[in-house]
Amino acid sequence: MSNQLSIDQAFINNLNTIIEDHIEDDQFGVEELAIALGISRSQLHRKLNAINGKSTSQFIREFRLEKAMDMLQDNVATASEIAYKVGFSSPSYFNTSFNQYYGYPPGEVKFRNPLNDEDVVEIPPMNDNAEPVLLKRRRFNPRTYVIASMVLILIAIISYYNFAKPETNTTSEIIDPVISSDNSIAVLPFRNMSGNPDNEAFCDGMTTAVISGLSKIRDIKKVISFTSMMNYRNSNKSIPEISDELKVHYILESGFQKSGNEIKINLQLIDGTSDKLIWSEEYEGKYDSVFKLQARVAEMVAKQLKAKITEEERTGIHKPSTKNMEAYANEVQGFYLLNSYSTKNIIASRKYFEKAIELDSAYADAYTSLGRTYSTLGTWYGNLSRKEADSLAAPYFKKALQLNPKNFQLIYSMAEKELFNWNFKSADSLINIFEQQRGKFFFSSFIDLLLCRNDEVIESTHHLLKENPDASWGYHAVLAAYAYYFKGKKESSLYVMRKGLQLAPDQNYYDHFGNIYLAMGDYEKAKDVLETGLQISDKRHASMVIHLAAVYYYLGDEGKSKELLNEVIDRANKGEPEINVFVAHYYARLGNKDEAFKWLDIAYKKHEVDMIWLKADPNLLKLKNDPRYKLLCQKVGFPETKNNFN
Incomplete structure (x- = not known):
């Protein structure tokens, strides 16, 4: 038996050596490894599976991720640079794989340890005799209805069960649609210019805030959603390519830097059809004035797009989501984890939203996001039944609705909820409201x-x-x-x-x-x-x-x-x-x-x-x-x- 263990270990050591020799080659995969060993792919798969139960592709990927962890802990380079150093073809794929393997993004390596078992949270039972539910991962496995005015958004949400939309069965030729409006924009994810991975969450927070501010201006015909724009984080695509794919005229590129209580924002507004710089500006200020900066950015961009802003819209743009900066910091961190597509991170995000609500009991965004953590785990991300998930999410959605019924994040969350409860027309109609301001996704x-x-x-x-x-x-x-x-x-x-x-x-x-x-x-x-x-x-x-x-x-x-x-x-x-x-x-x-x-x-x-x-x-x-x-x-x-x- 010991001899067999020695042979198996020698085989694994040989694999490690070969992969390490090709660690930066993103084209080095299962086929190349099998050739280097002088055996077939099927032989390699069977042998490796017999030793440790892993597939060859999984073994290679985990080896690369473990090397990346060592580099991140030694602070040898940025996460994006390390992605290429360990053979990932794109930083976004690296971030996703790292998140799935370790339970948190690479940017958090220096600031936290891997989530332990105690981070897997038990949901309290529905009654005293029931057992608590341990949340585990379970992955997932236009329209003709037009809203006459934004006033109907409130009516739509409160009475969303009554929505109906005529069905169409027309087909369209598969061609590139033209950009529908010159007055349309996509906000690329804010770049983290500080070099501190801990600021990634704040970059996402800035991106969300600017998108939200622009979406409140009716004269801007189309603003692409945050969810869709996250696909372009670390993308190597050109501005015209992104503009063409999203069917928008303008692209806003931004950078965010935070050092202590000082923040700096760099902005560039680009004509997506010609790739010409239209406008650029830099803002500096204190972190506790971040809401003013976010509103200022939205107004300046709207001015460049020649969009008219009503007094009501201006008031909405300048109204902060919370006056408590610590609550905001918690909500931003929780939102970052919630959108990481990791079950452990979704569960871990709840403590940030709960803290934000503790600090500000009128914080609508935090209630919405906390409701989403439960609702999401009632689908393919957890082991809750739909009934349990809805029961746990309902009070948070209800509170968010009372505090801010026009919140687009809430509209999206309720559209998800409606779909998962088989209310297709309601889900479709709510998503139409969302799309009118945020674009298709x-x-x-x-x-x-x-x-x-x-x-x-x-x-x-x-x-x-x-x-x-x-x-x-x-x-x-x-x-x-x-x-x-x-x-x-x-x-x-x-x-x-x-x-x-x-x-x-x-x-x-x-x-x-x-x-x-x-x-x-x-x-x-x-x-x-x-x-x-x-x-x-x-x-x-x-x-x-x-x-x-x-x-x-x-x-x-x-x-x-x-x-x-x-x-x-x-x-x-x-x-x-x-x-x-x-x-x-x-x-x-x-x-x-x-x-x-x-x-x-x-x-x-x-x-x-x-x-x-x-x-x-x-x-x-x-x-x-x-x-x-x-x-x-x-x-x-x-x-x-x-x-x-x-």
Whole structure:
């Protein structure tokens, strides 16, 4: 046994040496490592998996991340520079991978230790006899309605259950739409010029504040959302490329520097169509005057865009979200963690929002964000049922609504909540309000996909097919891959999946892309993608297990297929929330309609989130001509459409 351990350790040491010799080569991957060892990829994968249960790509990635951690702790360079030094093709992908592996972004290495088990927070039980719930990671696995005036925003939110939007089934030619208005702008994420990674959160706070201020000015026709702009953090794309993709005329580039109580902001307003500098300015001030600076920036940019500002709008721009600077600092830090796509960070962000509320009980943004932490963990990021998540989030959303019903972050959060509760028209309408000021982004494309508006999905994600897309992919790749598949554009779907896994690999991608490969009948590729996804995931996602069960069935291994199916059925019978729908997917895929509808009925009665995929999951294609399918779609609340899976 000791001899075997020695042989295995020697093999691992050899791998480490080879990878370290090529550490800066972002093209050095599984194929290159196998060649260097003189064995096949499959041999390398089997041997490594037998030793430590890891895939080869996971082993390489973790080796690079651990080297990066050493460099960050030794402060040898900035996080972006280190990303390239350890072989990552883009800092954004490095940040995402580092965050997933260590539980916090690379910028926080010098200021905190990795989150320990005590940071995993228990949600209090709903009653005295219930057990507390331990939050763990569970990843995810225009319109014709026009608001007549901003006054209706208040009415829309308070009565959002009553929204209705006529459905359209028109398709559009897939072409680059022209920039719709000269009076449109995107604010690039503020650059951290201080060299202190701890200021990354403040940079995001400045970006959010300027976007929010500009969005309050009705005469500015389009302001791209913060969520969409985060795709361009560390992007190497040119200003004209970004302008073309976002369909805006102007781009605001900014830098933020903070040293003690002193802050400095550098601004450059650029014509996105010509790449010409229109205006630049520098502001300096004290940190406790940051709200005045944010308002000043919004006003000066609006002036350059020749946008008129009413007195009401000016008052709104200058009204600070809080007068307590310590509360603001906590909210900014919490918001930064909440948007990191790490379950531990989402949980950890709650203490910052709770502290912000403790310091300022009228801080609407903090209530909204705290509600989002619970609501998010009721989907693919946690193990809460939708009912539990809504119950925990509701008081915070209610309080935020009372304090500031026109808050766009609240509108977005409530749109999410409505969608996950099957209220498609309400979600669609609320997102329309958001889009009118913030521009189109992935969530609206997600709704398009769920409602079979595949042409609109493709139109909004067409730029993904351009060369060197780097950070702009994000979850758009998943939406585009499905939309191209349903439109019969197999090669485009394959291209998007290959690029998605190459540029921004994520367990969520492996789940969805494995599902699409399964639908295409490429079972070996589906098996490889899904097994890799399970290996890099921090839990066994029921959707991936079920997809893999179907793959094994078609590969002729019915024993393995049944074993995986029974695993998920057993978990469902033991009360694991939100997974009955996946058992239905298995039976639907195999053509057993009666069993499929039996499990769909269970999922319907439990109000499972993933029922929103009823019209957009290829596993359910064989059910679409069954009268029971149409009836179920009506019961779930889907708007009527002529065709499904179109």
